[in-house]
Amino acid sequence: MSKRRPYVRPMEGWWKKNPYFVEYMIHESTALFVAGYAFVLLVGLVRLGQGEAAWNGWLEALSSPFSLIIHLLFLVAILYHTYTWFKIMPITMPPIIVGGKKVGPGVITGSGLLAALGASLVMFALVFWLGG
Amino acid sequence: MKPGLKRSNAPIFWSLFGAGGMLSALFGPALVFITGIAVPFGFILPADAMSYPKMLAFAQNFIGKGFILAVIALFLWFAAHRIFHSLHEVGIHAGVGAKLICYGSAFVATVISVVVLLGLGF
Amino acid sequence: MTENLKIIEIEVLRYNPESDREPHLEVYKVPFSDDMSVLQGAQYIKDNFDGSLTFRWSCRMAICGSCGMMINGIPKLSCETFLRDYYPNRIRLEAMHHFPIEKDLVVDLSGFIEKLESIQPYIIPKEPRSLEQGEYLQSPKQFSDYIQFTSCINCTLCYAACPQFGLNPDFIGPGAIALLHRYNMDSRDGAAAERMELVASEEGVFHCSAVGYCSEVCPKHVDPANAVNINKTNAARDYFLRFLSPKGGSK
Ligand code: SF4
Ligand code: FES
Numbered sequence: 043m044s045k046r047r048p049y050v051r052p053m054e055g056w057w058k059k060n061p062y063f064v065e066y067m068i069h070e071s072t073a074l075f076v077a078g079y080a081f082v083l084l085v086g087l088v089r090l091g092q093g094e095a096a097w098n099g100w101l102e103a104l105s106s107p108f109s110l111i112i113h114l115l116f117l118v119a120i121l122y123h124t125y126t127w128f129k130i131m132p133i134t135m136p137p138i139i140v141g142g143k144k145v146g147p148g149v150i151t152g153s154g155l156l157a158a159l160g161a162s163l164v165m166f167a168l169v170f171w172l173g174g
Numbered sequence: 175m176k177p178g179l180k181r182s183n184a185p186i187f188w189s190l191f192g193a194g195g196m197l198s199a200l201f202g203p204a205l206v207f208i209t210g211i212a213v214p215f216g217f218i219l220p221a222d223a224m225s226y227p228k229m230l231a232f233a234q235n236f237i238g239k240g241f242i243l244a245v246i247a248l249f250l251w252f253a254a255h256r257i258f259h260s261l262h263e264v265g266i267h268a269g270v271g272a273k274l275i276c277y278g279s280a281f282v283a284t285v286i287s288v289v290v291l292l293g294l295g296f
Numbered sequence: 297m298t299e300n301l302k303i304i305e306i307e308v309l310r311y312n313p314e315s316d317r318e319p320h321l322e323v324y325k326v327p328f329s330d331d332m333s334v335l336q337g338a339q340y341i342k343d344n345f346d347g348s349l350t351f352r353w354s355c356r357m358a359i360c361g362s363c364g365m366m367i368n369g370i371p372k373l374s375c376e377t378f379l380r381d382y383y384p385n386r387i388r389l390e391a392m393h394h395f396p397i398e399k400d401l402v403v404d405l406s407g408f409i410e411k412l413e414s415i416q417p418y419i420i421p422k423e424p425r426s427l428e429q430g431e432y433l434q435s436p437k438q439f440s441d442y443i444q445f446t447s448c449i450n451c452t453l454c455y456a457a458c459p460q461f462g463l464n465p466d467f468i469g470p471g472a473i474a475l476l477h478r479y480n481m482d483s484r485d486g487a488a489a490e491r492m493e494l495v496a497s498e499e500g501v502f503h504c505s506a507v508g509y510c511s512e513v514c515p516k517h518v519d520p521a522n523a524v525n526i527n528k529t530n531a532a533r534d535y536f537l538r539f540l541s542p543k544g545g546s547k
Pocket of ligand 1: 452
């Protein structure tokens with residue numbers, strides 16, 4: 043009879059045991075804030091559909107101190123999402139070859155962050171132009 | 175090759191996840207700043223940028239509609255996918271229930287957005 | 297061994313399937329010199345304290361891939377990790393995470409071997425050539441497309457780094473997918489469509505959530521996470537475009 047009795051270790055709490063995994067869990071949980079913000083926008087859209095009074099009510103809610111705190115939280119979390127999204131991009135996309143050489147991870151992450159900055163500036167400009 | 179392999183339907187959810195993750199990474203921080211901080215508090219940006227007539231016009235514009243739908247729906251599909259996976263990872267194997275809540279709310283929100291946006295006319 | 301050796305405490309996760317219900321830690325005080333690897337530390341324990349301590353090794357030069365273990369919780373090759381870098385702190389050795397422990401630091405790799413076989417890790421020629429037709433030619437450019445993924449030594453450190461493998465033992469996993477990608481990317485090979493069935497399956501690439509730690513710990517810079525994620529894109533393309541392709545993609 044075989045004397046083998048392989049022991050399977052439990053996975054419980056795996057993500058607390060290595061700083062790399064702790065960071066992973068933190069950047070994964072930014073999704074909660076993305077969802078929260080999307081729900082705020084969804085409510086806004088529904089209010090917009092209900093007419094001017096409803097929309098103004100939503101705007102008013104947005105200018106409460108509570109809303110400010112929530113949005114500051116959203117901002118920090120989603121900024122972190124942006125950073126980590128482009129940070130892992132070098133491992134998630136096929137290699138880009140320029141002039142016979144593979145583009146380095148720093149360049150890919152940097153380009154992503156620059157693109158986000160560009161997108162932000164375009165939106166600011168649009169708000170000034172449309173809303174000014 | 176191993177027998178009995180089943181093709182995964184993950185590409186559908188994974189694609190929505192990827193699109194939403196990219197969109198929120200590119201536009202998320204600035205959007206939060208504009209709609210949640212700058213405009214409501216008249217900080218840097220004009221305070222009436224989100225007035226009813228302006229937003230109505232934006233939501234009636236073809237491109238505006240597309241942007242609103244993409245932001246709300248894709249942000250939620252992205253978040254649903256991540257949250258569902260994280261639940262599994264921390265050992266909550268709520269299975270079908272968790273799946274329904276995560277992807278279900280993204281789906282319902284998508285439907286609501288489409289209905290409202292269509293209702294607002296062109 | 298000379299007189300003025302430093303002493304480092306090595307804590308080892310011991311498990312004897314014949315007598316232990318579960319693994320437990322034991323501490324050994326090991327004299328060491330600056331040129332001693334962690335593997336040599338384990339060997340010292342085996343030679344001087346407990347001959348039953350079990351671990352795998354062969355080449356002692358980071359090429360056979362058999363001496364992987366968790367060193368202070370991080371998957372590493374013990375032959376290229378040095379005791380001096382941990383002194384004066386205690387060092388903890390455990391069997392590679394996410395694999396069943398066979399005995400002490402030895403894990404059961406049979407699941408990994410099966411996966412390795414399932415990816416068909418050999419060239420399946422696009423167009424078979426007869427001897428008269430000569431060899432299969434390949435340009436340096438074509439070679440460079442897959443060279444990185446040939447460096448894998450099957451050490452499975454990437455599996456010990458992958459929580460998704462720990463949570464879903466059926467997941468084909470980083471190392472095997474890196475090797476699969478190596479053959480798919482080889483200009484002489486024509487079996488990418490055949491391998492797609494596995495890539496796109498429920499055990500395939502979509503268990504991966506891009507944690508990325510596998511690439512971090514890989515001693516040969518294979519970047520298995522990249523191989524897995526490129527194949528997610530491939531599998532998604534196959535999923536959506538299979539109805540357009542004349543052969544209909546894989547099932
Ligand atoms: S990919 Fe790297 S870590 Fe994984 S088995 Fe191969 S050499 Fe080891
Ligand atoms: S003993 Fe061969 S890799 Fe360490």
